[in-house]
Amino acid sequence: MAYVIGIDTGGTYTDTVLLKTEKRGPEAIVKRAKALTTHDCLEEGIKNSLKALNLNSSEADGAERIVLSTTLATNAIVERKLCSTGLIIVGDAPRGQLAADYTEQVPGKMNIKGRVLVNVSREATLKALERIAPHVEALAVSGGASVRNPAQEKQVREIIRESSSLPVICGHEMASSLGYLERTNTAVVNAGLLPIIDRFMAAVKKSLKAMGIQAPIFVVKGDGSIATEEFIREKPVETALSGPAASMIGTISLTGLENITVSDMGGTTTDIGIVRNRRVELSEKGADIGGWSLRIKSARLRTIGLGGDSAVIKRGENIKIGPERVLPVCRGGEAGLTPTDILHCTGEFTRWDRELSLDAAGREAAAAGMETAEYVGLLEEAVAGKIYREIIEPCSRTGLPVCAIGAPAEAWYGKVKDKYEFDLKIPRYYEVANAVGAAAAGICQVSEAVVRKGEEGRGYLVHTEEGRYFFADIKEAVEKGISVSKERAEGLVRKQKLEPDRIEAEYTEAYMEDGRLRHRKTEWVITEESKEAVYENTEDDFDKFVEIRIKVRAIGKSFV
Known part of the structure; x- marks a missing residue:
């Protein structure tokens, strides 16, 4: 039996799942486990979560690969803990x-x-x-x-x-x-992450070896695809925001839906992204992390400062929820109640010490001149209202169903659904969707080129990641851009000891018409029978031509 181990290091928990490779969706999940994330040493939380998975020898031996979704890069950038x-x-x-x-x-x-x-x-x-x-x-x-x-x-x-x-x-x-x-x-940020990811991967491999797991390691990237350990050691910045991307891939796998809005409720924040045609919708501008605008391929996200560990504070008639994160009272915190504590009070989620949450709620209720049950109900209603106003209402405008995942998802979104009408999906194994996404994600490498006018109005220049080329004929220029991009994308997949299953290509032509910039896109799948699409130059007027942007995706095996 062949397996995949998916691991996600979140803000509160590090989740692990064991999946059968020949199965799809929820039926693929054999085991799942959680452990607290150890922020100062992420590999320790990974080791604890793997131990909780309790793999037997045949499962450990049968693991074909381990796939990590890690906050390491994001945390290092945000906290300015890059190397010199x-x-x-x-x-x-x-x-x-x-x-x-x-x-x-x-x-x-x-x-x-x-x-x-x-x-x-x-x-x-x-x-x-x-x-x-x-x-x-x-x-x-x-x-x-x-x-x-x-x-x-x-x-x-x-x-x-x-x-x-x-x-x-x-x-x-x-x-x-x-x-x-x-x-x-x-x-620069990528360079600053190189020694950090190197030490992290070495520590993870050491932990896996000690547990008898010797499968190759892959890491989730911010666009929802995965790459080998060797690739990530060269470009660790591409793993930034891998958690939200993994959550979307996991939701696709668990629901089987092709077009959805994913709302991932974690400890500190809720990340909201969109999936169309089973593909994560990406940000055109990259990502803003830790004050730096980074040109990386990442999911287009909307982030709300509301999670299971958000501070819930009543001041007079007002109730403030987040964005500050505090340790829940049920876990020994002393700063006040959180949505997690509220669920402990209602008995809907009791992983930690319920009595601590009830005692804290009782003290706050007495100070407000209310009964404990009434006070908890008031806070509960406030949290549900915030979820609806700031998450559900904007999501509903997309016309897509809202898929809620993350540890608190079923309890909180179920409450909101009881009060408001909207299309809600809560998949089976919603609490470990990120780890499922890590295990289910596939390889995808992209290479791009651009064709522009040559100097002094002569011919066309093809600018690729390998170099630049000059052609007098635009058709030859476009074909060169496609062939160079295809070769590079395929090479990046093969560098990871895999073969591309599918090659997708597109070019977007920009041209002037009636004084306005217009665009026309052509998409196709490159096969042995049709290696390149024939470029149809519909704008013969050289003066109207602006540029042609070419993109080729080499897609390896996907497990969603």
């Missing part, structure tokens, strides 16, 4: 605050078309490295027009690798769109 990072800028620096601890500039410059204007100086690069290397644990390299031509970033990177053992990442490796400051800071 250096940034080497090629040419002019981006405007705005930089995330690096140490910065050096070296000569080099390209125009917006990707043509070299000033060459990179090897001597200047070595001197910059000599000044910066003693102070940092990792390096980033970034240049202004690297998405149009990555040659100078690559050149500086190779000089660094020849002369230093420091890990180094380039801006063009992190994003293929313009946005110099954001791309630079994404590379």
Whole structure:
């Protein structure tokens, strides 16, 4: 029997599930377990949750892979606990605050078309490295027009690798769109995570080995797909916000629905995202985390400061709920009641010490001149009302059913459903949906290219993640962009020792018509019979052409 182990480190709990690979949906779940998340040492909570899963020898031996959804990257970015990072800028620096601890500039410059204007100086690069290397644990390299031509970033990177053992990442490796400051800071933050993810993965592997589990490790990325441990060691920033993405994948798996709004209620917050056609809806601008705008592929989320551990405070006639998080009284907290305590008082959820919650509610009720049951009912109604106003009402406007998951989901959303009319789905195993999502997610690698007019109105330039190419004919330019992107996306999947199951491609043509910018998208699946779609140039007028953006997805096996 073959199994997958899914692990999710949430704000309060670390969840684990054991799934059978030949099953789908809730029927795939064999075992599930929870343990408290250990924030100062996430691998300890992972180990405790795995122990609680109580795997027998055949289950441990039969595990084909372990998939982690971890808050490690997000926490490190938010708490500014990145390792010391250096940034080497090629040419002019981006405007705005930089995330690096140490910065050096070296000569080099390209125009917006990707043509070299000033060459990179090897001597200047070595001197910059000599000044910066003693102070940092990792390096980033970034240049202004690297998405149009990555040659100078690559050149500086190779000089660094020849002369230093420091890990180094380039801006063009992190994003293929313009946005110099954001791309630079994404590379810097990624560099700052490299030693952190390295130590974390080593600790997790050590714990797994001690438990007799030797399966390969995958990690969930912020877009809901997964990648191998080796890939994540190179691009750990892509795991930021992996928890909400995993929750959406898990909800797809558990419900079988293709179009849904997912509301994941955790300890501190509720994360709300949308799934359309079984695919997580992504943010076009990346993600804002810890004050940094990062160009990463991540779920488009709306986050509400309401969770099971939110502070519930009555002041006069007003009841304030969140966004502050406190330790629930039932777990030894002393700052006041939480939604978790309210459920302990009503008897609907009693994992911890119910008497502590009842005693605290009694004291607060007496201070308010009320009976305990009346006071608890008042708080209960306030929490349910906030859930409806801030979560359910906005979700209902999408026209999609609301799927509620997370440990408090059934109790709280059930209460709201009793008072208000809306389309609610609470899947079986809702309390471990994130871990299910981790186990069920599949590999997906994306590569992009853009075709724009050449310099001085001559021909077309194809800008890819590998380099730039010139063609006189637009059809040849588009075909080159598709073939390079396809080869790169497939290569990224094969690098993880897997084969692509499906290749999806699209191009979006931007052109001017009647003084307005218009867009036209073409999508298809690349097969052996039809390796590339034929580009139909419907706008023969060169002056109307603006650009064509190409995207190719190489999709590995998915288990949803």
